[in-house]
């Protein structure tokens with residue numbers, strides 16, 4: 001196998017990152033290999049994740065989106081039916097479909113760099129190679145790899161404010177208005 005170019009934004013994860021992710025997710029992030037992409041403020045945005053977690057569970061989502069504000073933006077987009085629309089476009093646009101299949105192969109090749117799990121050997125993420133099932137997983141790959149690797153995710157991200165080419169931090173507004181933890185949200189309102 002030809003070696004892939006290094007992930008352009010990849011940095012080590014330290015104890016502080018683990019603490020921030022715990023805050024972002026409301027639980028410990030498992031299987032952390034490195035931080036594949038950061039928010040403009042430096043907080044983890046996409047975590048490179050081991051194909052097998054500490055407890056032995058195979059874990060196909062090798063690029064896991066943890067950034068609350070972007071997670072929310074993508075969830076809202078999913079709620080509008082964006083996935084069905086994009087899946088339809090895959091059957092209509094040959095070039096897009098071919099690029100999406102290459103993104104699937106790239107996903108598996110990236111995973112092979114850090115290990116393997118037989119159960120998910122041919123499974124990438126987000127519905128690849130033929131369907132669009134999770135924008136968060138696809139965005140994770142596109143943010144980690146940079147533009148030109150996942151054409152479907154590139155289209156999605158290009159339609160969002162302040163995501164391409166750099167992630168402009170919106171962490172504070174997410175905490176104030178729509179954080180993942182209802183208790184934390186209550187505190188925000190009380191201030």
Ligand SMILES: [Zn+2]
Pocket residue numbers: 039040041042043168169170171172
């Ligand atoms: Zn931020």
